[in-house]
Amino acid sequence: MSLKNKKILLIIGGGISAYKSLDLIRLLQRKDCSVKVILTKTGKKFVTSLSISSLSKNRVFEDTFGDKNSGEMEHISLSRWADATLVLPSTANFMSKLSRGSADDLATTVILASDKETFLVPAMNVRMWEHKATQKNLNTLFDYGYKFIGPQDGEMACGEYGKGKMSSPRQIISYLENFFKQKDYFKKKKIKATVTTGPTREYIDPVRYISNESSGKQGYEIALELSRLGIKTTLISGPTNINYSNEIKVKKIISGKQMFSEIKKTLPTDIAVCTAAVSDFKPTVKNKQKLKKKINLDKIQLEQNPDILEFLGKNNRHKPKLLIGFSAETENIIGNSLEKMREKHCDIIVANDVSKKETGFNVDFNEVMIIDKNGKIQKVKKNSKKFIASIIAKKIINSFLEIKNRLN
Numbered sequence: 001m002s003l004k005n006k007k008i009l010l011i012i013g014g015g016i017s018a019y020k021s022l023d024l025i026r027l028l029q030r031k032d033c034s035v036k037v038i039l040t041k042t043g044k045k046f047v048t049s050l051s052i053s054s055l056s057k058n059r060v061f062e063d064t065f066g067d068k069n070s071g072e073m074e075h076i077s078l079s080r081w082a083d084a085t086l087v088l089p090s091t092a093n094f095m096s097k098l099s100r101g102s103a104d105d106l107a108t109t110v111i112l113a114s115d116k117e118t119f120l121v122p123a124m125n126v127r128m129w130e131h132k133a134t135q136k137n138l139n140t141l142f143d144y145g146y147k148f149i150g151p152q153d154g155e156m157a158c159g160e161y162g163k164g165k166m167s168s169p170r171q172i173i174s175y176l177e178n179f180f181k182q183k184d185y186f187k188k189k190k191i192k193a194t195v196t197t198g199p200t201r202e203y204i205d206p207v208r209y210i211s212n213e214s215s216g217k218q219g220y221e222i223a224l225e226l227s228r229l230g231i232k233t234t235l236i237s238g239p240t241n242i243n244y245s246n247e248i249k250v251k252k253i254i255s256g257k258q259m260f261s262e263i264k265k266t267l268p269t270d271i272a273v274c275t276a277a278v279s280d281f282k283p284t285v286k287n288k289q290k291l292k293k294k295i296n297l298d299k300i301q302l303e304q305n306p307d308i309l310e311f312l313g314k315n316n317r318h319k320p321k322l323l324i325g326f327s328a329e330t331e332n333i334i335g336n337s338l339e340k341m342r343e344k345h346c347d348i349i350v351a352n353d354v355s356k357k358e359t360g361f362n363v364d365f366n367e368v369m370i371i372d373k374n375g376k377i378q379k380v381k382k383n384s385k386k387f388i389a390s391i392i393a394k395k396i397i398n399s400f401l402e403i404k405n406r407l408n
Contacts, residue, residue, distance in 0.1 A: 002181035003031040003173070009082035010035055011107045012052070014042020015089035016157045017123040017166040021047060024088070024169040025055040031173065036078065037061065038107050042091075061106060075106060079114035084176070087111075089123030089166050092134050098146070099137040117179075117228075121172060122151045126162030143386050145228075149175045182397060186230035191400075193231045193271040194263060194320075195223040196308065198238030200256040202282035204300060205291045212277050213354075213361035216240035218326075219275030221389035222396075223248050229397060231271070236262045238276060256282060256305035263308055267318040271400060273392075274309045275326045275350075277361075281305065313345030322400045324348045324392075330355040337371055348372050348399060350392060358382070370395050 008028055012021045021037075028035050035056045039049060049060040061074060079085075087094065087107070094107075098120075103109045111118055120141065128134060129151060142148070150167035167175070185191075197219025201209040220235065220242050227233040227248045234249045236259055244250045253259045256278045263272075281302040291300075309325045312318075325346040327337035330353065337351035351369045354360040359367045359382055366388045370378040372395075380391050 002177045002184060003028070003033050005032060005034075006176075006180060007034045007036075007081055007083045008176075009038065009078055009085045009110070010056075011038045011040065011085065011087040011110070012043040012047060013040055013087060013089050013091050013094050013107075014045060015091050015123050015166075016046060017089040018043050018046035020166065020169055021088060022051055022055060024172060025052065027169050027173050029055065029057075031177075034058075036081065038078070038110065040094075040105065040107050063106065075109035075113050079110050079116070082114070082116055084116055085111060085114055085118045086121065086172070086176075087118065088121035088172070090120040091122075092124045092128045092131075092137075095120065095122070095134065095137045095141060098144075099140040117147060118145075119147050119149055119176070121149045121167055122164070123166030124151075124164045125156060125158055126160055126164045129162075129164040139384060139387070142390075143384050145386075147179075182401075183230040191231050191271070192266070192269045193223075193226045193233045193273065194236065194266040194269045195219050195226070195233060195273040196236045196259060196263065196276035196278075197223070198240040198242075199277050200238045200259060200279045200305070201254050202256065202279045202305070203286045204283050205287040205289065207290055210279050210281065210283070211239075212279065214238070214277035215362045216242055216276075217364065218366055218385045218389065219273070220244070221386045222273055222275065222392055225389045225393035226271070226273075226396070229393065234266050234269075236266075236276070238278075256308075260306040260308055260311070263312075267315075269318075269320050271322045271324070271396060272312050272320040273324045273396070274312070276308075277328060278305055278308060307344075309344045309346065319345075321403055322347050322396065324350065324396060327351040328354045328360065334369065334371070334377070337369070338375075341371065341373070346373075347403075348395065368392075372399065 012018050025035050036058050037052050037056055038061045052060045103112050149172055152165045152167055153163050154165035155161050156165055198216030199211045199214040201211045203209045216237055223233050223235040236251045251262045282305050284301040284303050312323055323346050325344055327340050327349050329336050333351050333353055337349050341349040349371045352360050359365050365382055366385050367382040368380050
């Protein structure tokens with residue numbers, strides 16, 4: 001059972017849906033989870049400490065300073081104890097506080113002190129959920145790495161209908177089970193992924209080179225997502241301004257030749273995600289001295305770089321179980337991407353229009369189409385590259401598990 005022996009820290013917020021936390025505690029106990037609860041000041045207006053402690057079999061935490069006779073700093077000890085933190089209901093006010101980095105009570109200080117997964121379970125009126133401020137906070141929290149369970153469409157306590165209804169305790173349990181099941185599976189099986197990202201630089205002389213506008217952000221975010229799902233991930237990155245997390249192994253390269261060499265060192269790998277914008281051409285010779293303006297440009301001869309995606313797709317000996325390519329296009333996006341997928345023998349191709357200034361290269365946002373071998377197209381509207389990465393990672397995980405199930 002994927003939740004067996006997991007330690008869940010439950011933070012109960014102030015909303016009418018708080019009463020569902022009691023049923024959730026009961027269900028978590030049935031799954032052999034250890035549950036500790038922080039009851040916020042507003043949460044006390046909807047549920048009692050006595051009910052919570054009776055179900056959780058643990059003391060309920062309420063005050064930032066905790067037990068005056070205890071030597072523990074509870075915002076530290078609780079964050080270290082938990083395998084995951086779950087906040088429900090996550091109200092508009094609580095999301096607003098988190099998005100600002102507030103730490104004015106035990107609940108918020110625990111979350112800021114934690115390096116574990118934090119799951120937010122929103123519950124609010126549909127108009128509050130749709131408000132620009134809430135959506136802005138939602139995107140900020142997503143960029144911080146918080147995961148969201150819901151909200152659902154449905155009838156609310158106020159009598160209105162729409163998105164904002166809190167996910168049911170059973171839906172929450174199902175989400176957590178699936179999350180930990182996948183994470184435990186990938187760790188146990190020691191699944192490996194290789195992700196390429198960023199541009200390459202093909203030097204003409206000591207100061208000039210052929211390159212492109214790729215920032216490397218999309219590939220980096222995908223690598224982070226895969227790593228946090230328990231996959232041993234190596235990121236091979238061209239020159240970028242990214243401050244890399246120590247959560248993933250990073251190999252830095254300059255040229256396409258170097259990237260090709262590094263990716264061969266990672267083989268065999270289970271999953272390969274080729275987001276890097278490798279320069280198609282390179283000078284046949286790098287001049288040792290800076291070229292002068294008067295030089296005959298015909299003397300600069302170009303040759304093609306190794307096609308890394310094609311090499312991986314056609315390498316029968318070391319072909320990854322799942323190969324994902326990226327298609328940066330300016331016209332005929334779907335047609336060109338489908339052709340690339342067939343030619344390179346990809347399982348999935350992610351297409352984006354790099355002619356748009358607000359998405360794609362060297363910006364924080366993207367808009368993509370995820371195309372699989374069956375021709376199914378999943379359009380993902382403009383959003384942060386972290387959000388886009390989470391959607392792509394989910395597609396990768398589901399596709400990989402489907403392949404494993406077929407082989408078994």
